[in-house]
Amino acid sequence: MxxxxxxxxxxxxxxxxxxxxxxxxHPVLSRFPLPARLVGYAVVLGLGLLYLLPFVLQLVTGFKTDPDAAAHPLALLPTTPTTAAYQRLFGLSQASEGIPFLRWLSNSALVAVLVTAGRVLFDSMAGYALARLRFWGRSALFGFVLAVMAVPGVALLIPKFLVLNTFGLFDTYTGMILPLLVDAAGIFIMKQFFESVPREVEEAARVDGAGVFRIFWSVVLPMARPALITLTILSFQGSWNEFTHFLVSTQSGQYETLTTGLARFVSGGLGGGTQYPLKLTAALLSTIPVAALFFCFQRYFVSGANEGAVKE
Structure with a gap:
């Protein structure tokens, strides 16, 4: 045929x-009459618009002047539209000398890309080892990984600073990136996914003469694409929005990221006045990469979460 x-x-x-x-x-909606369903849709739509309102105000305020933003903070249309905030952030204005937004952006991009690549590689390798390899102390090691996930990150701030300072990694790119290359949550996600992969696939590759690393790299890892995309999104989002680690691992202004730089900017460390358009514009631009990455791979993110939770 x-x-x-x-x-x-x-x-x-x-x-x-x-x-x-x-x-x-729909088995649930069909129980209600049409007027009740219309009211339900209207309520959901209203809640959705209410949720989007802060983002719309953030976008609109970026095109306002400082006096206009202070006088009409909730206005959905600027009185005198201007792009002065964007010009200052991207260095197109003479008033942008004290706002190194492009340096913050480049530091965040560098750290996020390297940390994401490291986590995808090391977390997948560790997850596969815990899921498939048989070695002494494997259960204890996995229990240690779960224990690390249970420890609040705030409790590790002082130990992180002491370790980085002792090894001479404080206030360096290495100190910013190296402690974030492996993530306990990522190891857990990859381990659960690898355990759902049928063992027959690996046994067939082993019969053909493939070794452990060959099976992992050429057979199992391509099958884990949904889990890898999920891990990529979570790793990029976590490293892009990381604040506490950079707070204790850096001191110089040249190593500031978007999170630490915006925190100092909002607290008044880069000039006086409210500067609402400038601050909200910087915050809006910092959320675009993460939002774009999530919306591009949303389908794989959901499928990876579902497949990782089901075992064969």
Whole structure:
């Protein structure tokens, strides 16, 4: 049978199920009459718009002047639209001398890319070792990983500072990146996913003469694409929004990231006045990379979370 005939047969087989599901409708919403459902939709829509309101105000305020933002903070249209805030942040204005936004952005991008690459590599390797390799102390090691996840990050701030200062890594890029290369939560996610992979696939590769690393790299890792994308999103988001670690690992202004730089800016360390348009514009620009990454890979993120929670 040709491929076209097979496709037509599959569509004919699935079409009755789709028609039946459309006729049945949603099992919960079908219990309510049409007016009640319309009211429910209106309430959900109103809550959604209410949730989006702060982001809309943040976007609109970036095009206001300082007096306009202070006088009309909730106005959805600027009185005199201007791009002065964007010009100052990107160094296109003479008044942007004390706001090194591009340096913050480059530092955050450098740290986030390196940390994400390191976590994807090391967390997947550690997760596969805990899921498939049999060695002495494996259960105790996995228990240690779970214990690390249970410790609040704030409790480790002083030990982090002491360790970095002792090894001469304080106020360096190495001190900013190295402690974040491995994440206990990422190891846990990858371990759970690798345990859902059928062992028969690895046994077939082992019969063909593949070693442990070859099986991991060429057979199992390509099958873990949803989990890897999930780990990539979480790692990039976590390293991009990291604040406490950079607070105790750096001191010089040249190592400031978006989080530490914006914190000093909002606290008044880079000039007086409210400067609401400038601050909100900087905060808006700092959220764009994470939001874009999540929306681009949202489908894989959801499928990876589902597949990692189900075992064969």
């Amino acid at each position: 040709t491929a076209a005939g097979t496709a037509v047969r599959d569509r004919a087989r699935r079409s009755p199920r789709r028609r039946a599901s459309r006729e049945r409708g």
